[in-house]
Amino acid sequence: MTTFKPLSDRVAIRPAAADEKTKGGLYIPDTAKEKPKRGTVLAVGPGRVENGQTIAMGVKEGDDVLYGSYAGTEISLAGEDILIVRESDLLGRIDD
Amino acid sequence: MTTFKPLSDRVAIRPAAADEKTKGGLYIPDTAKEKPKRGTVLAVGPGRVENGQTIAMGVKEGDDVLYGSYAGTEISLAGEDILIVRESDLLGRIDD
Amino acid sequence: MTTFKPLSDRVAIRPAAADEKTKGGLYIPDTAKEKPKRGTVLAVGPGRVENGQTIAMGVKEGDDVLYGSYAGTEISLAGEDILIVRESDLLGRIDD
Amino acid sequence: MTTFKPLSDRVAIRPAAADEKTKGGLYIPDTAKEKPKRGTVLAVGPGRVENGQTIAMGVKEGDDVLYGSYAGTEISLAGEDILIVRESDLLGRIDD
Amino acid sequence: MTTFKPLSDRVAIRPAAADEKTKGGLYIPDTAKEKPKRGTVLAVGPGRVENGQTIAMGVKEGDDVLYGSYAGTEISLAGEDILIVRESDLLGRIDD
Amino acid sequence: MTTFKPLSDRVAIRPAAADEKTKGGLYIPDTAKEKPKRGTVLAVGPGRVENGQTIAMGVKEGDDVLYGSYAGTEISLAGEDILIVRESDLLGRIDD
């Protein structure tokens, strides 16, 4: 099976369907200037290195996250769309 | 219930109605070049990491704050509008 | 009473009337390319954080200061105009 | 035999054929805004130096990697095309 | 008497008359692409802060200095023109 | 005899003839977007200084190197063309 292991502070995300509401009723208003997107974390990198120190990642596999809409690079793995973003593109975690 | 947990030094804010005056009479003059906005802090991230050190946030849940008008990303959670900004977008705290 | 507490290295200033001369005769020549302004410090933030260290502010409440004319964000508090600038926008202190 | 030894945090890559699917079915959708590319690591530099510390590389010879499509400098060595990129151009590792 | 106390690494200068030659014959050629200017230091700030350390200033009150012609902000204090520049705008000291 | 001693992290290079192939068959394809060049290191500087530490150079006199085509400043010394580049312009070393 092919797996993708992000490097540095990158995060692999399975994007959620755009209009999908979470059970708790989170959705992104059409009027929003910059429409953030939702997705699930598939894998995270080891973290970026600053002055020789590896900075631990703030998210982990399985987290449900919001991220800036213009972020990332798309690939497809075993028929599944995956978006590769930087941790700094993530706005926050959604807990249902 | 769906909750939103900001990451890094981001802050989730419930924006106040634009023309709403505080009891103490704070409002934003129309003539102001860049009209800052008011809102209440709903949640804060853990803080940004600099050289391996997490920098504590200067605001907390419940604070009444002023922030730059062009800042942030809008989402709606359980029918409530929420703005996600960076701590550096915050001008200051308002104590009524 | 509503008070405004600046965050980080921001400074709240009550701008002086533009043409007002200090007793000691300081005023800003019309010919000056970039006309700095004068005002009184109402409140200062805790200071900016650099590598985990909070850098002490160089001005305090009551100081009479000069600042770059394009700096800051305007608000009005209890009918009083207030300008919120960064410490780095301040040119210096005026002692009459 | 001529060998190429990258310097600093550079990586020498043998690019894979563009449309080649991995056994595990990874390929890059045509619709992708920025089509990342795949290749095999031939050699890595010693790592970049930050504040006197050499930062270890996150990839090694033989790794199968994805990288940004606009990255790198092309050379040909003994009839083989080689791309020289920076480690920061690499998105992640692919394990079949 | 009104005095002006520069902040951070700023320097208050009394500009010399443009064509004034020093006794030792220093003057600025008209042909010079960027005509530096001369003046006398009236007051210096405490110095800039870097990583919590205050960096001592390299000039003091009374020094005769050369500075880049586009630098600084003009004010007038008790009828005297004063230019406020950053230490990094200063090219060097002139000892007659 | 006139010798040239580079400063900081600069490197003096004798550029190789453009189309010259190494014994091992390395040459730069015409199609390459940005055609790197080959040359021999004549002299290296002491290295750049970062936070008071001198960073050792990664190349030495006699190394055969590849560098970005737009890099450097040309001089001629005793009838020989010399290119002065920064270490960061070097892509890697070629070992025949």
Next chain:
Amino acid sequence: MTTFKPLSDRVAIRPAAADEKTKGGLYIPDTAKEKPKRGTVLAVGPGRVENGQTIAMGVKEGDDVLYGSYAGTEISLAGEDILIVRESDLLGRIDD
């Protein structure tokens, strides 16, 4: 006698005549994209300060140096043309 003492990492240079060849035959080809220039160091500053540390200068009075042609600010001192550059504008030292 008027002397000029550079500040920080600045260097005062007496430019050599443009076409002057050194005994060892160094001259700058007309074809060179960016024609570096030659001159003699008259005085150096104390060095730049980084994180509270003064970085020692790599050149001294009397050194014969090459520097980028667009660098520096011109002044004239006792009838002698002087160019004030930053140390980072210097390419290297020439030893005849």
